[in-house]
Amino acid sequence: MLASTKCVVIIPLMTLSLFSGCTSVQYNGAKTEMQKVNYPPVDKIVTAYVGDHMVEKGVISQIETLRVLQPIDGAMYNIPAKTYAQLGFDSTQDFYEASGVTKNPFADPFNALSVDRNQNAQLCVVTVFGVESCYEGQFERQEAVSESSNSFQQTLIYSGRVGDKINIGYREFSSNLARPAFNNEVEYDLSEDSTIGYKGALIEVIEANNNSIKYKLLRNFPNATE
Numbered sequence: 001m002l003a004s005t006k007c008v009v010i011i012p013l014m015t016l017s018l019f020s021g022c023t024s025v026q027y028n029g030a031k032t033e034m035q036k037v038n039y040p041p042v043d044k045i046v047t048a049y050v051g052d053h054m055v056e057k058g059v060i061s062q063i064e065t066l067r068v069l070q071p072i073d074g075a076m077y078n079i080p081a082k083t084y085a086q087l088g089f090d091s092t093q094d095f096y097e098a099s100g101v102t103k104n105p106f107a108d109p110f111n112a113l114s115v116d117r118n119q120n121a122q123l124c125v126v127t128v129f130g131v132e133s134c135y136e137g138q139f140e141r142q143e144a145v146s147e148s149s150n151s152f153q154q155t156l157i158y159s160g161r162v163g164d165k166i167n168i169g170y171r172e173f174s175s176n177l178a179r180p181a182f183n184n185e186v187e188y189d190l191s192e193d194s195t196i197g198y199k200g201a202l203i204e205v206i207e208a209n210n211n212s213i214k215y216k217l218l219r220n221f222p223n224a225t226e
Contacts, residue, residue, distance in 0.1 A: 026095055033061070037056045040217050043217070051172070056154070056155050058154055070137065076109065131151050156172070165189050170185075203216070
């Protein structure tokens with residue numbers, strides 16, 4: 001789906017600058033990158049604190065977002081400081097949602113935000129007529145976990161020690177959301193064995209107290225089918 005490519009002429013005001021020509025907003029979706037998670041390295045001694053992830057295994061799907069660090073108060077449009085989801089991209093620029101952007105009464109309605117891929121790119125508001133109103137500002141591209149993807153991750157979380165017993169939490173996350181039916185709390189007695197395991201993951205506990213645990217991963221979770 002493309003925006004109208006009709007162009008109009010607008011006189012620049014204050015710090016506002018306009019590019020000639022027309023811009024068609026692309027709605028082909030966000031760029032997606034799959035990242036494998038496998039932590040910590042096997043046989044390496046590491047320390048985790050209460051609430052920290054001791055073991056992680058899975059695949060995370062990340063998408064690109066645009067974060068505006070400081071509000072941009074332009075002559076025609078105001079762009080709030082927030083994170084904007086990506087709508088799509090073409091060969092030269094990326095397009096993002098424009099939720100929260102406001103315009104002055106004389107400005108044209110807008111469809112999206114756009115940023116060129118060159119190093120000194122400005123942040124632009126794309127109007128329904130395909131005209132870009134561009135501004136200097138503080139913004140950056142960031143990676144975020146996709147909530148609509150097939151990400152899957154297994155984790156073990158340290159929950160502290162009472163006497164000779166330590167508590168470990170197991171969590172599964174799918175598409176950045178916890179799966180309650182697959183969450184569990186497990187208690188291990190270190191006086192019986194310093195090696196503990198859950199769902200195929202195997203850990204040697206070296207030292208543990210109610211604040212932290214020093215351990216070595218012997219084997220991570222088996223590869224899971226999403």
